[in-house]
Amino acid sequence: MTAVIETHGLTKRYRGGRLAVDRLDLTVPEGSVFGFLGPNGSGKTTTIRMLMGLIEPTAGTARVLGGTIPGAERSVLPRVGALIEGPALYGYLSGRDNLTRYDRADPTADPRTRRTRVAAALDRVGLTPAADRAAKTYSLGMKQRLGLAAALLQPRGLLVLDEPTNGLDPQGMREIRALVRELAADGTTVFLSSHLLDEIEQVCTHTAVMARGRLLVQGPVAELAAGTRGRLTVVTPDPGDAARLLTELGVAGVSVGDDGRVTAEPPGADTDLADLNAALVRGGVRVRGFGVEKASLEDAFVALTGEGFDVAG
Incomplete structure (x- = not known):
């Protein structure tokens, strides 16, 4: 499969010695919707700036649409639509006149x-x-839409979006997600960073996860989630008793969520789930739901980074 973005050993070290991106090897397949994830300070924005020729790498190489960056900006960037860190707009001009000025440039x-x-x-x-x-x-949501419109003034081989649904209401988020899918179906590769893990899971075909400037994993979204163990989940009106009994039975990682559901690490192959369920019932727990839920992208992210859900930056 052809790579629209490809980096080898891409590194950025700022003055003072701070290492923002450390030997990044990234491959974005043509035609994919590629989600770029990472906690605060992970190096996502720095990577995007290097890919767009806004800052120079300290070491390594980057190719975008077949051209080397830095160096081939004049031939590459006209084929790239980008919305990075919010749109820069002329407030006194109308939305239409802003786009006209962008197009004239x-x-x-x-x-x-x-x-x-x-x-x-x-x-x-x-x-x-x-x-x-x-x-x-x-x-704020309308400004995001206008910035996205500026990126769509001409057909693009690559669309780079930084937090594309920032500030949008739920309906607007659904519309932008639908637009991203439509663009991908038309052959545009979409590279987006987001702090919304469910957004990546709903829209993206591939993803990469960064932490502390280094790439942890990349590949199809479905494979990343599938490689992570799911959670044992018990739905019951007796969450305290269920949590206590599971702990006594040797189940690890037992916790009670805000919704009252009890979750835990799945037991090993030597433990029959049916036996656990029966033990709960014998202990007086009213079990309304019991089983191992499939791992989500959030589960995979936490397992990889050891960090929580706030992954903006």
Whole structure:
């Protein structure tokens, strides 16, 4: 499979010796929706800046759409749409005029089709009704939409999105996710970072997880989750008794969630789940649900990084 982004030993060390990215070997397959995950300070944003030619690496190489970065920005970047760390907008201009100015700054843009392309980009992100309002009156979610529209003014081989659903309401998040899937179906490779693990799981085909500047794992989302053990889950109106009995039976990692569900590490192959269930019932626990739930991407992330759910940065 052709790689749209490929790095080898990519490294960034800032003045003072701080190592932000450490020998990164990353491969983003063509046609994928690639989720980039990592805790605060993991090096995600620094990596994206290097890939877009905004900062130079200390060592290593990066290729984007077949061109070496830094060096091939003039030929590569016109084929890349990017929304990084929020859009930079002229607040006194309307949404439509902002896009027009972005398009005029693109030497590859055809001025004869500018009006049509701007209108189509606004419509695609649902901003047509607000197109002639000043951008300074836009909500954070609307500004995100306008930044995404700017990235879609022309057909792109690669779309790089940093927190694309930031500030959006649930309906807006669903619309942007649907748009990402549509773009991927049309052949655009989408590379996105997000602090929403369920977003990565719902939208992405592939993912990479970073921590402390180093790549921990990369590959298809389904394989990453499948490689992590699920959790034993008990649904009962007697969570305290269930947790106590499971602990007495030697089950590890027993905890009671805010929703009252009792979870634990799955027992080993020498323990029959049916026997555990029967022991709970004999102990007076009213069991309404019992089994091992499939591991989620969040489970895999926590297992890899040892860190919690806040993975912005």
